[in-house]
Amino acid sequence: MNPAANPQIYAHRGASFDHPEMSREAYRAAVDQGADGFECDLRLTKDSVLVCWHDATMKRVADYDLVIADSTYSEINSAYPILTLVELLEIALEHRKGLALETKHPVASHGAVERELLKVLDSYKVLIAEAGICISIMSFSWFAIAKLRRSGWNTVYLIPARWLALFSPGYSIGPSVSAIKNLRPTRLRNRKIFVWTANTEEQILLCKSKGIDVMMTDRPAFARAILEGR
Numbered sequence: 001m002n003p004a005a006n007p008q009i010y011a012h013r014g015a016s017f018d019h020p021e022m023s024r025e026a027y028r029a030a031v032d033q034g035a036d037g038f039e040c041d042l043r044l045t046k047d048s049v050l051v052c053w054h055d056a057t058m059k060r061v062a063d064y065d066l067v068i069a070d071s072t073y074s075e076i077n078s079a080y081p082i083l084t085l086v087e088l089l090e091i092a093l094e095h096r097k098g099l100a101l102e103t104k105h106p107v108a109s110h111g112a113v114e115r116e117l118l119k120v121l122d123s124y125k126v127l128i129a130e131a132g133i134c135i136s137i138m139s140f141s142w143f144a145i146a147k148l149r150r151s152g153w154n155t156v157y158l159i160p161a162r163w164l165a166l167f168s169p170g171y172s173i174g175p176s177v178s179a180i181k182n183l184r185p186t187r188l189r190n191r192k193i194f195v196w197t198a199n200t201e202e203q204i205l206l207c208k209s210k211g212i213d214v215m216m217t218d219r220p221a222f223a224r225a226i227l228e229g230r
Helices: 024-032 073-079 085-095 112-123 125-131 142-148 162-167 201-209 220-227
Strands: 008-012 037-044 050-052 098-103 135-139 154-159 172-175 192-195 214-217
Touching: 008 024, 008 098, 008 220, 024 085, 037 085, 037 112, 050 085, 050 112, 085 098, 085 112, 085 125, 098 112, 098 214, 112 125, 112 135, 112 142, 135 142, 142 154, 154 192, 201 214, 201 220, 214 220
Parallel strands: 008 037, 008 214, 037 098, 098 135, 135 154, 154 172, 172 192, 192 214
Antiparallel strands: 037 050
16 A cells, blocks of 8 residues: 655644744745645725734733724724735735635634635635635634535635535635544545644644645644654
8 A cells, every 4th residue: 555645734823833823924934844735714804905814812812901803904904914805816826835724613703814815715726726726715713614515716715623514615624633533544435635724743643644635834834844844
């Protein structure tokens, strides 16, 4: 039996082990560390700007009490240099890196984040095709992924347990790294598999042994070294 191919390495919130998560520096460093693509979380500001941010508030990362959904982009950016989706997309296009974009739910604006995301992606469709990069839209929301299924973009249903893949509305599935331990090295219903988040040597080698397609990690350089036996 031939050894499994190496999974693609996507920098989880950028090279976030070494740099502030989802910062410009983290994504630039991910390029230098040999990542094949970027992962990020998306939230919508009060004035409908898509920003790369995981939490509902800025407290944990930036120590500000601002709520993303209740604040304008200008207010947020004045408090902390936050990256927009457009800025991240420009970096991805420049360096020909794939993108795995997670829309956060539940949110008061419901499907507005996906509608704005599709507007941005559609406006860059020609450039994305010319760059030859893969764009995937991810979410833990079954309804969000179901609505996006016919958007033309790859969709990834993020799941905490493997069995939930049987009910996935997405073209791809996204189990946690702990959920793939008993996964047979074959595709579930021929879907691509995106795994989050592999940071230890054991987790990285597990992704390789299971034939995972995309592995998200905070440590792109470390993951590359492990996969290449360095």
